[in-house]
Ligand SMILES: CC(=O)SCCNC(=O)CCNC(=O)[C@H](O)C(C)(C)COP(=O)(O)OP(=O)(O)OC[C@H]1O[C@@H](n2cnc3c(N)ncnc32)[C@H](O)[C@@H]1OP(=O)(O)O
Ligand SMILES: CC(C)C(=O)C(=O)O
């Protein structure tokens with residue numbers, strides 16, 4: 001790849017599959033690398049560093065497969081300045097539409113003396129030989145003086161000049177250990193621009209690590225000095241504290257176009273989906289407050305911010321969530337929220353409260369938020385419902401009286417349940433199912449007469465030890481409306497029943513709310529059978 005014709009168009013070199021993969025726990029197999037490579041192509045990166053072919057037979061095959069299958073971006077492979085590494089990279093990349101060999105050799109005194117045990121002259125010779133050998137396979141050669149940020153400036157310039165003479169087309173200046181700070185790193189780039197003969201013929205590239213949390217800031221500083229390739233990774237994964245995060249640098253450049261005046265070929269709407277894909281592939285989650293793709297990146301809890309957002313989005317958001325592929329801004333209700341956000345949520349949930357009702361709900365909500373970390377829609381619904389039905393005698397219809405479940409090898413899973421209705425009746429029934437929980441839910445549906453579609457069911461342990469508390473979360477759909485509820489118990493099956501019953505009670509309360517007119521009674525289908533047993537069932541014991 002030569003110097004781009006548009007001087008303001010950056011080359012995005014993605015190294016998720018090479019440096020990113022070097023993060024402990026982020027190794028990817030052939031299928032995973034291929035899936036990610038296709039996603040990176042769709043995202044619009046210019047170069048995909050697909051791996052380090054000498055590292056393992058699996059990595060060789062992955063680089064080879066990406067080179068064969070993924071067309072459009074340049075496919076790069078890493079190699080030390082060793083003939084074997086370079087030949088292996090050349091072979092892996094042979095079938096690529098556009099290939100690049102990326103050769104590297106450390107130049108700093110620390111690396112020369114302790115790791116490589118080479119003199120400066122030997123470093124120069126070895127780098128030149130490596131580049132020339134790589135040139136036998138492709139014209140597109142990137143050279144990296146590893147640990148450049150800690151290398152004596154004059155020696156760095158000398159190595160770079162010799163690399164250009166030997167045929168390197170991209171000079172990548174790595175801050176391998178994340179030691180640089182923006183002005184220092186910018187100075188290095190400035191020095192190379194003015195002291196390396198032939199530098200104008202090659203692309204200057206930056207490769208920053210995040211040990212001091214400065215990878216993006218350092219990269220931006222270098223771009224201002226004329227570097228035109230940025231090496232980065234999705235979610236910023238990479239050695240130790242990671243690399244410059246692709247989504248962060250791209251959105252910094254886009255959001256501050258006025259300041260940097262640089263463009264990329266990235267389809268920013270794919271940033272979030274690509275981040276999620278990588279999370280899925282590696283199992284490594286991003287922190288909630290991670291810029292651009294973290295769960296909180298477009299979420300607001302503070303009342304003053306929420307009020308501002310409701311009045312005019314740009315008061316507290318510098319980017320639109322949809323521009324990075326996130327559906328919408330979230331106004332999260334919590335202890336710091338105010339009445340404007342609560343009213344907006346209540347309306348979103350389909351309720352209409354007058355000012356005094358809203359004030360009552362607001363007071364109850366603040367009390368709850370002081371005790372609870374997460375306030376779910378279900379919590380707000382419950383507060384609103386109890387406000388709407390205060391004194392009407394229609395609050396929670398069914399309570400779990402008792403249940404048993406039967407499951408085992410060769411046994412048809414079944415459950416028997418007794419529910420207490422607020423009118424004083426206890427109804428018992430039983431059902432079979434695909435498993436004990438399915439049987440339990442079916443029985444609850446039979447008794448209450450409400451058939452829901454189960455969308456999601458999750459259980460997890462919320463404490464540790466023999467008496468650990470289990471939490472069940474159930475999400476259901478009823479007549480096109482989704483509801484979810486959670487419950488906690490030391491018995492996870494009981495927690496499941498309680499969560500499921502909670503969704504049913506909320507459906508019933510909603511029905512009451514929808515239909516209750518001043519003179520109406522509770523709708524007939526909400527009144528349970530007065531018989532105490534709805535079917536021929538075993539009587540459950542608690
Ligand atoms: C900054 C970076 O991210 S550099 C890339 C780092 N990535 C990786 O190391 C991941 C893949 N690595 C591997 O799978 C292995 O390290 C291999 C296959 C490459 C090499 O394995 P081994 O041959 O067993 O060597 P090992 O990794 O233990 O040591 C590295 C050797 O390479 C030498 N070396 C390091 N960098 C270079 C270089 N750029 N050019 C030439 N030799 C180098 C070291 O001095 C050491 O040599 P020595 O054996 O003579 O002491
Ligand atoms: C191989 C080089 C570019 C590297 O990853 C680094 O120096 O951090």
Ligand SMILES: [Mg+2]
Nearest residue numbers: 019176207239
């Ligand atoms: Mg690196």
